[in-house]
Amino acid sequence: MWQQAMTGDPPPIEEYGLVGDTRTAALVAADGAIDWLCVPSFDGEPVFARLVGGPAAGVFRLGPAAPAAMASRRYRRDCATLETTWACTRGRLTLTDAMVAEVGGKLLPTTLLVRQLSAADAPIQATMHFEPTFDDRRVRPRVEHRGGVVFCRWRGIVLSLEAGPGVPVEPGRPVTVEVVPGQPLTVVLCIADREPLVHVAPIAARAALEADEREWRRWCQAITDELPRREQVVRSLLTLRLLTYSPTGAPVAAVTTSLPEHLGGVRNWDYRYAWPRDASIGIGSFLGVGKHEEARRFMAWLLSATRLDRPRLPVLLNLHGRRPRAEREIPGWPGYAHSTPVRTGNGAVNQRQLDGYGWVLDAAWLLTRAGWPLFGETWRAMAGFADTIATQWRQPDAGIWEVRGDQAHHVHSKLMAWLALDRALRIAAMRRTSPRRIRRWQQQRDAIAAEVRERGFNERLGSYTRSYGSNDLDAALLLLPLLEIEPAGSPRVRGTIEAIRRVLGAGAGLVYRYPPGQDGLPGTEGAFLACSFWLVQALARTGQRREASELFDLLLGLAGPLGLYAEQVDPVSLHALGNFPQALTHATLVQAALALRDAERGDQSGSIGRL
Amino acid sequence: MVDWAGWAVFGLVATTLLTCVMIAAQMAGLTRLDLPLLLGTIVTPDPDRARLAGFFIHLIMGQVFALGYAAVFALLGRATWWLGAVLGLIHVTISLTALVPMLAGTHPRMASYRAGPSSRAVLEPPGLLALNYGIQTPVVAIAAHLLYGVALGLLLGPR
Numbered sequence: 001m002w003q004q005a006m007t008g009d010p011p012p013i014e015e016y017g018l019v020g021d022t023r024t025a026a027l028v029a030a031d032g033a034i035d036w037l038c039v040p041s042f043d044g045e046p047v048f049a050r051l052v053g054g055p056a057a058g059v060f061r062l063g064p065a066a067p068a069a070m071a072s073r074r075y076r077r078d079c080a081t082l083e084t085t086w087a088c089t090r091g092r093l094t095l096t097d098a099m100v101a102e103v104g105g106k107l108l109p110t111t112l113l114v115r116q117l118s119a120a121d122a123p124i125q126a127t128m129h130f131e132p133t134f135d136d137r138r139v140r141p142r143v144e145h146r147g148g149v150v151f152c153r154w155r156g157i158v159l160s161l162e163a164g165p166g167v168p169v170e171p172g173r174p175v176t177v178e179v180v181p182g183q184p185l186t187v188v189l190c191i192a193d194r195e196p197l198v199h200v201a202p203i204a205a206r207a208a209l210e211a212d213e214r215e216w217r218r219w220c221q222a223i224t225d226e227l228p229r230r231e232q233v234v235r236s237l238l239t240l241r242l243l244t245y246s247p248t249g250a251p252v253a254a255v256t257t258s259l260p261e262h263l264g265g266v267r268n269w270d271y272r273y274a275w276p277r278d279a280s281i282g283i284g285s286f287l288g289v290g291k292h293e294e295a296r297r298f299m300a301w302l303l304s305a306t307r308l309d310r311p312r313l314p315v316l317l318n319l320h321g322r323r324p325r326a327e328r329e330i331p332g333w334p335g336y337a338h339s340t341p342v343r344t345g346n347g348a349v350n351q352r353q354l355d356g357y358g359w360v361l362d363a364a365w366l367l368t369r370a371g372w373p374l375f376g377e378t379w380r381a382m383a384g385f386a387d388t389i390a391t392q393w394r395q396p397d398a399g400i401w402e403v404r405g406d407q408a409h410h411v412h413s414k415l416m417a418w419l420a421l422d423r424a425l426r427i428a429a430m431r432r433t434s435p436r437r438i439r440r441w442q443q444q445r446d447a448i449a450a451e452v453r454e455r456g457f458n459e460r461l462g463s464y465t466r467s468y469g470s471n472d473l474d475a476a477l478l479l480l481p482l483l484e485i486e487p488a489g490s491p492r493v494r495g496t497i498e499a500i501r502r503v504l505g506a507g508a509g510l511v512y513r514y515p516p517g518q519d520g521l522p523g524t525e526g527a528f529l530a531c532s533f534w535l536v537q538a539l540a541r542t543g544q545r546r547e548a549s550e551l552f553d554l555l556l557g558l559a560g561p562l563g564l565y566a567e568q569v570d571p572v573s574l575h576a577l578g579n580f581p582q583a584l585t586h587a588t589l590v591q592a593a594l595a596l597r598d599a600e601r602g603d604q605s606g607s608i609g610r611l
Numbered sequence: 612m613v614d615w616a617g618w619a620v621f622g623l624v625a626t627t628l629l630t631c632v633m634i635a636a637q638m639a640g641l642t643r644l645d646l647p648l649l650l651g652t653i654v655t656p657d658p659d660r661a662r663l664a665g666f667f668i669h670l671i672m673g674q675v676f677a678l679g680y681a682a683v684f685a686l687l688g689r690a691t692w693w694l695g696a697v698l699g700l701i702h703v704t705i706s707l708t709a710l711v712p713m714l715a716g717t718h719p720r721m722a723s724y725r726a727g728p729s730s731r732a733v734l735e736p737p738g739l740l741a742l743n744y745g746i747q748t749p750v751v752a753i754a755a756h757l758l759y760g761v762a763l764g765l766l767l768g769p770r
Contacts, residue, residue, distance in 0.1 A: 102727040110725050246726040248735040300733040307643040320743040377658040
């Protein structure tokens with residue numbers, strides 16, 4: 001808070017730490033302030049929303065009372081526990097933050113946040129500012145004190161906070177406490193939504209946290225050892241797991257809404273939803289590192305969540321597989337760095353995007369290839385998707401980048417339609433499928449390939465283009481060498497990779513997803529990180545292993561100090577842009593690592609999910 | 612006096628009708644609530660096998676509930692379509708507000724809102740009124756149970 005108070009600027013996005021319980025998550029700033037937490041789920045009511053809602057939108061800060069230099073900030077190895085240490089005038093102060101993920105079968109609240117301050121060398125003055133607010137209007141809750149615990153109620157939600165004896169907590173009023181070495185201050189926040197509140201004492205909360213840490217370590221130990229830059233890849237996998245909503249298995253795209261893709265701009269979207277595309281990429285990522293159970297859960301979610309829309313594949317869904325609420329702007333919220341509007345809901349739900357079918361069917365093929373034959377119902381769903389794409393691929397769509405009002409014949413969408421039918425045919429070869437259906441899929445797959453080669457390639461540029469007849473490029477086409485529609489080493493494939501690097505390259509290994517500003521919105525945007533990781537895969541696939549490895553290392557250097565990535569990076573300041581942390585970026589990081597591993601082994605078996 | 616023969620035969624008929632309405636609504640994309648699947652996955656993870664097993668489990672459950680209907684009809688000394696409909700409404704209210712949500716805590720393959728990373732459950736929790744299975748789920752469930760009650764009221768009536 002002193003950071004903001006002194007400079008007037010919000011902390012850089014990448015400096016936030018993520019603590020979560022696989023049902024919701026909080027973002028913790030380097031000064032110890034939780035500036036974002038929705039309850040009881042990722043897409044629930046924000047109780048601390050200063051990140052985009054301004055100073056009145058709620059915060060929960062624990063940290064040094066006076067300005068202090070950051071000494072270190074890290075996650076405990078193979079855990080979701082965040083440690084922040086400040087070098088204060090008289091000694092060091094360490095804040096430990098975590099949420100308890102495993103509450104099933106135990107008398108614990110569904111949401112349990114444990115924060116602990118400990119001092120070293122000398123007693124340190126610390127401050128605590130607990131100020132939850134609710135609703136768009138940032139309403140203060142009804143407050144009640146009982147037995148050293150403060151309860152905050154608003155509608156069906158109740159929060160209880162206990163900070164130990166002698167610490168008078170009053171919501172909205174910062175208090176100063178002295179933290180003595182050897183006597184850590186444990187602060188426990190319990191949250192219930194439309195259920196009885198279970199309040200746990202600090203000692204029980206610490207025990208639950210320690211058990212949780214053991215579980216996370218066990219989870220990480222089961223990840224294969226054969227990974228380049230394993231520590232960073234494991235952090236990405238852990239982040240992906242934290243971004244998976246355990247009650248349904250839905251992969252949430254990011255924890256936040258409306259972190260801007262352009263500072264001060266209007267490209268502010270709500271990512272607290274689940275995209276089938278992300279689940280499919282997640283399947284490849286988890287399968288590749290030996291976490292088959294997580295991969296199968298994503299497929300189970302895809303099967304369940306798409307049930308009402310089949311054989312059409314919805315663009316995005318809420319965490320329970322329902323259509324997200326209508327997109328709207330929150331009036332009066334100032335946004336991150338004055339980036340307005342702040343939105344909830346996502347209008348992309350109304351778009352037609354053909355590429356999703358390719359991702360989903362590729363994931364089904366990966367599972368089949370990994371020794372998990374599809375259940376009959378799963379195959380019927382996949383075959384239905386293949387039938388849909390066989391019928392609809394000739395239509396224009398909004399494309400992977402969800403540009404609004406931009407229906408076009410996107411080459412990437414056509415390629416993914418080809419992939420959908422190709423993977424459906426591969427699976428069909430292993431199952432009983434009607435010859436007529438197979439013939440139809442083959443005909444349409446070949447027709448797509450012929451049309452894309454004829455209308456999607458620009459001879460003058462020597463590259464495939466963003467859409468038919470366009471002179472623009474599209475970094476999503478970096479997936480081309482992974483698809484096997486053309487040989488990976490063909491001049492057209494290599495030409496496309498080179499053209500994208502030349503035209504869309506933003507320096508420092510970064511790539512714009514399309515020419516900046518060409519989406520009908522004012523302002524510009526940053527480089528799209530997933531595209532850079534796809535470039536790593538493309539290079540590895542086309543025999544440029546050393547270059548791919550160097551690029552991968554360069555990209556790892558662009559992570560935030562805690563190894564987390566947003567959707568984009570500003571190529572000039574190298575600060576993160578867009579919602580944070582973003583599942584797609586972390587999933588493509590894992591896939592880039594797998595591509596490097598496979599290139600090292602000489603394994604070139606094709607799939608976009610896992611090279 | 613409970614009509615035992617009527618209960619044995621017409622309980623099956625009413626449950627089959629209810630199941631057909633639910634399956635038809637699911638096929639029409641109105642709801643994801645799939646009672647045979649929910650019940651069958653208690654014994655097997657394969658959705659196709661689960662549906663078969665669940666269908667029979669559901670038939671047995673339908674018979675048990677039909678016994679309650681037959682007992683009420685016997686106590687009141689009459690069985691009419693509207694009385695069956697009233698019982699059907701009570702039945703669906705209890706099912707949607709208590710029985711189905713309770714599955715989340717007891718079904719071995721259904722997650723709860725408290726599920727964590729170690730959860731191996733794959734079925735999503737139904738939520739209040741089973742709304743997680745689609746916004747129209749309560750309407751479908753009410754229609755199916757009304758039909759169940761009306762059928763029992765008519766079939767267990769005076770013959």
